[in-house]
Amino acid sequence: MNYLASIIEAIQQETNTGTICELEIEGAPICYIEMPRGDLAKEIIQLTEAVIESVKDGNITPLKVYISWVCKLRLEQGVKLADIMLLFDLYEKSLKDAMSQFLKDDLVSLNRYRREIDALLDRARVYVSEYFFTLYEETVYKQFEQLRTINEIAVYLTSSLDLHEVLNFIVISALRLFHADCGSILLLDETSNLRESITTGWQDIHSAAAISEMLVCTTSLMDIEYKDVISEQMRAVFKKESLSKVKLIKLYLHELDIGVLIIGFRSMQQMTPIDQKLLETFANHAAIAVHNAQLYGDADLKLKQRIHQVTVILEQKRAIMHCMREGVIAINMDGYIDLVNSEGQRLLGRLDNIIGKHIWEVIPNSRLPIVLKTTQAEYDQEQEVGDKFIITNRVPLIVNGAVIGAIATFRDKQDVKILAAELVGLKSLLESMRAQSHEFTNKLHAISGLIQMKQYDKVVELITLMYKTQQDLVSSIVRRVKDQATAGLIIGKISQSSEQGISLRLHPRSKLLALPPGFSSLSMVTVLGNLITNAMDAVASLPAERRIITVYIFEGRKYLNIKVSDLGKGIPEPYRKKIYHRGFSTKQGSRGVGLALVMQEVKICGGTISVQTHENEGSTFCIKIPIR
Numbered sequence: 001m002n003y004l005a006s007i008i009e010a011i012q013q014e015t016n017t018g019t020i021c022e023l024e025i026e027g028a029p030i031c032y033i034e035m036p037r038g039d040l041a042k043e044i045i046q047l048t049e050a051v052i053e054s055v056k057d058g059n060i061t062p063l064k065v066y067i068s069w070v071c072k073l074r075l076e077q078g079v080k081l082a083d084i085m086l087l088f089d090l091y092e093k094s095l096k097d098a099m100s101q102f103l104k105d106d107l108v109s110l111n112r113y114r115r116e117i118d119a120l121l122d123r124a125r126v127y128v129s130e131y132f133f134t135l136y137e138e139t140v141y142k143q144f145e146q147l148r149t150i151n152e153i154a155v156y157l158t159s160s161l162d163l164h165e166v167l168n169f170i171v172i173s174a175l176r177l178f179h180a181d182c183g184s185i186l187l188l189d190e191t192s193n194l195r196e197s198i199t200t201g202w203q204d205i206h207s208a209a210a211i212s213e214m215l216v217c218t219t220s221l222m223d224i225e226y227k228d229v230i231s232e233q234m235r236a237v238f239k240k241e242s243l244s245k246v247k248l249i250k251l252y253l254h255e256l257d258i259g260v261l262i263i264g265f266r267s268m269q270q271m272t273p274i275d276q277k278l279l280e281t282f283a284n285h286a287a288i289a290v291h292n293a294q295l296y297g298d299a300d301l302k303l304k305q306r307i308h309q310v311t312v313i314l315e316q317k318r319a320i321m322h323c324m325r326e327g328v329i330a331i332n333m334d335g336y337i338d339l340v341n342s343e344g345q346r347l348l349g350r351l352d353n354i355i356g357k358h359i360w361e362v363i364p365n366s367r368l369p370i371v372l373k374t375t376q377a378e379y380d381q382e383q384e385v386g387d388k389f390i391i392t393n394r395v396p397l398i399v400n401g402a403v404i405g406a407i408a409t410f411r412d413k414q415d416v417k418i419l420a421a422e423l424v425g426l427k428s429l430l431e432s433m434r435a436q437s438h439e440f441t442n443k444l445h446a447i448s449g450l451i452q453m454k455q456y457d458k459v460v461e462l463i464t465l466m467y468k469t470q471q472d473l474v475s476s477i478v479r480r481v482k483d484q485a486t487a488g489l490i491i492g493k494i495s496q497s498s499e500q501g502i503s504l505r506l507h508p509r510s511k512l513l514a515l516p517p518g519f520s521s522l523s524m525v526t527v528l529g530n531l532i533t534n535a536m537d538a539v540a541s542l543p544a545e546r547r548i549i550t551v552y553i554f555e556g557r558k559y560l561n562i563k564v565s566d567l568g569k570g571i572p573e574p575y576r577k578k579i580y581h582r583g584f585s586t587k588q589g590s591r592g593v594g595l596a597l598v599m600q601e602v603k604i605c606g607g608t609i610s611v612q613t614h615e616n617e618g619s620t621f622c623i624k625i626p627i628r
Contacts, residue, residue, distance in 0.1 A: 004113050005055040011098040012048045018094030019044050019087075024217075026090060029083035031074075044072070047091060054120060063124050064131075071132045075139060076272045078577035079236055081132045085125065092121050112419060113278065137398065149177055150245075150281060155310070163290070167198040168614045170261070175200065178271075178279060179261035184208035185251075187290070194260060201264075203241050208262045210237050221280060222248040242266050249279060251287040258287050327390075330397070330407040331359045333367045338405070347412060349386050368406045371396050375403055382413065389413040481512045481553065485521035486528065490551065493532045501544065502536055507552035507563075509582030516605070516627045523601045529552075530594040531564040531621050538619065558627060565620040571613040598623075 008015070017255030020040060023032055032040060046066060053062035074084055098113055102361035103110040170268055171183045182201030186194040186209060195214050196253065199205045211224075211234070224246045225236045237243075245265045249266045251258040261283060271279070292305065321328065335358050345354070363385060371378060371394045378394045392410035396403050472490060481487040490506060497504040515524055532551065539547045552563040571579065578584045602609045606626050613619035 003266075004116060005052050007099065007102060007113065008048065008052050008055060008095070011102050012045075012052070012097075013100070014098040015048055015091070015095045016044045018042060018097060020092045021091040022094050023087070026086075029079075029086050031077070031079045031083055031214055037307050044091065051120070055116075060123050060127065061119065063120070064127055067128050069122060070133055071128065071135055074216050075132065075135050077091045078273065081129065084128060084132070088121065088125060089130070092117070095319055104417070109135050146280075149173070150278070150285060151310075164198070168200075170289065172202050172287075174261060174263050174282065176283065178247075179265075179269060180210075180247075181266045182243075183261070183263040185259060185261050185286075185290075188257055192257075193259070197259070207237050207241050208319060212248070212260055217283075220281075221250070221276065224248070229378050242406060244268050247279070248284040251283055251290060253284075253287045253291045256291070258290055259558065261286060283523040288462075301370050325411070327410045328407065329359075329367050329368075329410075330405055332371070332405045333403065335359050337362065337371070337408070344410070347385065347390060347410065348390065349388075366408075368394055368408055370558065371406045372403060383410070385410075388403065477506060482505070482509050482513055483521055483524065485517075486512065486553070489525050489529055489532075493529070497532075497536055497549065500510060500536065500537060500540060502547045502549060502550065504532070504536075507550055510551070510553045510562070512555050514555070516625050518628065519560070519601075519605045519607075519625050526601050527598050527623060528564070529561075530561060530598050533592060535564050535566040535568070535619075538566045551564065555627070560625040560627060562625070563620055565618065567618040570615040570617055570619055571611065572615065576613070580609075 020037070022031075024039075027033065035043075047070075048061045050066035054060050065589045070084065081438050095117060099113060099117070100110060103113070103177075114560075126461045127415075167185045167187075171185055174180060177181050180201075182199075182540045184199040184202070185197050187197045189195050194209070199208055202208060224234075224243050226235070229238060229329075231233050241264060243266055245268065247263050247265075249261040249263075251261055288309070322342040324341060324343060328339065328341045329337060329348075330339035330346045337354055337359055339356055340354055345351070350362065354362050354450075359368050365383065365385075367378065367383075369380075375396045375398070377396065378392075381392050381394070383390050383392050390410040391413050394406060394408045397405040397407055465529045477490055478487050481490065494504045515521065528551070532549065537550045539549065546567040548567050550563075552561070552565075554561045575584075580595050580599040597610060602623055602625070607624055609619050609621065610621055
């Protein structure tokens with residue numbers, strides 16, 4: 001390990017510089033591309049130092065310390081987990097490239113050390129994912145807690161008309177909510193001058209007024225840090241109060257200026273954009289409360305108006321929940337439903353009130369109680385509900401480390417299929433156009449040459465032949481395959497394979513008038529597209545005479561038969577039982593989902609799939625879909 005650490009130390013300059021170059025070549029993540037180069041270089045240097053320390057110590061602890069810092073910083077900046085992971089990938093590539101150059105004469109050591117780096121960075125990635133999601137959950141929980149506090153403040157403020165009591169509660173709540181050390185509210189008097197109303201936590205009760213007199217609050221929110229203060233008078237106030245930062249929040253309602261809320265911090269605290277927004281929301285509540293306390297003297301009238309405002313906010317939240325395009329249903333720890341929106345009731349086919357009923361009484365095959373027990377989230381799961389199939393996500397609700405319930409969001413699978421079908425059709429069209437563009441560019445060069453040679457008869461002959469060949473191909477396929485999505489996929493794949501020097505042929509006896517019920521165009525495109533793609537990969541590296549793929553589609557009386565044959569290397573015996581497992585693949589960089597999706601679609605419609613394969617001779621996938 002120490003020798004590996006010395007190697008990384010020796011190549012750290014190349015690694016760090018290479019990572020920045022890889023970022024610029026990739027053009028992503030944008031958040032890192034837009035960082036000042038000095039900050040970016042410093043962060044990558046710190047990553048390299050953490051890797052070196054982890055290698056030296058023989059454990060991942062130094063790398064975890066670095067990752068914890070980066071995840072927290074990036075989450076506050078709104079950076080996605082995928083962007084952090086992409087930076088790790090680019091860094092790993094740069095590190096391995098530098099190692100390859102350094103150990104080019106010692107391949108045995110190179111391979112061993114590359115495996116050690118793989119293991120270390122894989123553990124780091126796992127920790128990144130776990131820690132990032134932990135931080136994300138904490139952030140969401142913090143936001144819920146802050147919103148709960150805001151609601152508590154709103155409720156309290158509606159119950160009091162005493163202006164002094166309201167102002168005092170606002171200042172104390174601001175200190176508690178934003179972890180400030182001192183605060184004040186200054187209200188505008190009849191002459192539009194600010195006067196002290198409430199001060200808490202200051203060494204000198206006039207310090208807040210002194211700060212407000214030296215500043216013109218031109219925006220709704222102002223940040224003043226000690227290092228940025230130019231005025232000697234202001235610096236004196238900061239020193240006297242031992243302040244590192246002050247926030248001035250303008251209180252106004254419908255363009256009516258009410259006053260200023262000032263909170264001071266004696267230690268540096270980083271406020272996230274969400275905290276800033278929350279502060280503005282808090283200021284809005286405070287402004288409303290102060291204005292009402294100043295304006296109204298009748299307690300009953302004041303209470304009614306505040307209740308109305310809270311009701312509007314709650315109705316807005318309820319309206320947002322019920323106008324979502326996804327169904328939402330939540331249960332408590334005992335499995336009883338405590339939340340469902342309108343779309344959820346529609347998808348479940350329930351018009352009655354199901355709040356308070358057990359989830360299994362409404363959805364007998366629901367897995368929400370299982371999610372409660374396992375605390376494991378489940379994403380993109382297919383589920384049958386009544387006469388519908390839905391795509392659902394199930395997540396446990398965890399507060400302070402304890403599970404308090406579970407929530408599921410779901411959409412009609414048919415809606416997802418319609419959208420996916422549009423995307424698949426567009427992708428097939430783009431692939432076909434790209435391949436044809438490449439092919440026609442070559443033919444245009446030939447036409448240009450003939451024109452320069454003044455062989456005009458040959459030009460006409462070539463153009464006629466090109467048109468006839470393309471029309472014959474399209475007409476032949478459309479005549480035998482009536483499903484437009486399937487025909488479009490085959491045409492696109494023929495163009496794509498031709499560009500790669502592969503001969504993709506539709507068997508002359510193929511015939512398809514209509515797809516069976518329950519086997520949609522999207523299902524057909526998923527099945528046939530993945531089989532053809534795998535066949536193209538299987539023959540891509542073989543000699544020209546073996547780069548041949550045959551597609552056979554025949555609609556019989558009882559079954560729709562689909563066969564895709566290639567002359568590839570075949571499937572080795574140990575892999576034949578694993579090829580349909582999600583995540584299994586023999587291709588470098590593949591996610592192993594193609595044949596898993598094929599198997600899923602075939603099973604849903606009650607079909608069968610089999611493969612005939614011989615090593616170094618090729619494979620034939622045979623699918624039978626029942627025609628009901």
